[in-house]
Amino acid sequence: MDMKLKLWSWAGGFSAETGLFVFLEMAAAVWVVGGVRDPTMGVDWRLLVVFMVSRVFVVVSVNKEEIEEIARGLELSNVNFIWVVNFSFDEKISGSDKILPEGYIERVKERGMIVAKWAPQAKILRHSNIGGFLNHCGSNSILESLYFGVPLIAMPVLVDQFIAARYMVELGVGLEVKREENGKVKAEEIAKAIKNLMVEKKGEELRDR
Known part of the structure; x- marks a missing residue:
């Protein structure tokens, strides 16, 4: 079976909650995966980190x-x-709302991958292509960042996160x-923070520590 068809059967679909859909072109640099929350679905998440070298991984719950x-x-x-x-947990989003700025996915498709709601954080962080991790500085993210040796870009929200940052x-x-x-x-x-870390x-000094 053609790989594209396999990917469609694994991950294709529209998420009414987020309004995001799956981009399936193998050559595309952007994948938008709607509603994928179960790591047993068969999606090969390694595909997320093999297209280009030196990425920043972004995981934050925001409005x-x-x-x-x-x-x-x-x-x-x-x-x-x-x-x-x-x-954020307190914000309700309907399928008609635009999640991202108009035309954004097309503009960044050569260098960005956008995933809705869930991704295997530890598997991504352990990959050698990941050069930075932007997150809220929660305890789990800090531990995984330190364990895998990936420098943090902290964007704290809660009091304890500011202290940790x-x-x-x-x-x-x-x-x-x-x-x-x-x-x-x-x-x-x-x-500015991303460029300071990645460029x-x-x-370089942070990654060498």
Whole structure:
């Protein structure tokens, strides 16, 4: 059977909850996987990290406004990425809502992969192509980041996450996205943190620790 057909039978489908659909072209650099939450479905998640070298892995639960800022930040950074799109637990999203900015997937398809709601975090982090991990600095993410030796880009939300983020920065294993005085995070600061980790010498030093 043709591989595309296999992929369709494994992962194809429309998610009414998120409005995301599956992109199946083998040559495409962007995959949007809707509603895949069960790792036993047969999807070979290794495909997510073999297209290009040196990626940043993004896992954060955010609201629609912050998703737009992260999307712009990733685009501005011009860095390869895998992004697991998660909405905050208190936000209801209908299938008619646009998750990402119009035309975004097309613009970043040569260097970005976007996954809805779930991905095998540990399997992705252990891959040698992953050069950075943007997350909220929750305890599980910190432990996995340290275990697999992947530097953090911290975007904390809760009080304990802010404390943990400061420790990670002080230990020299991560960077923190700077927020505005009103607590909001902007695309430009996200892009700056990503580029500092993935492109600048500072990132090399963190990965060498």
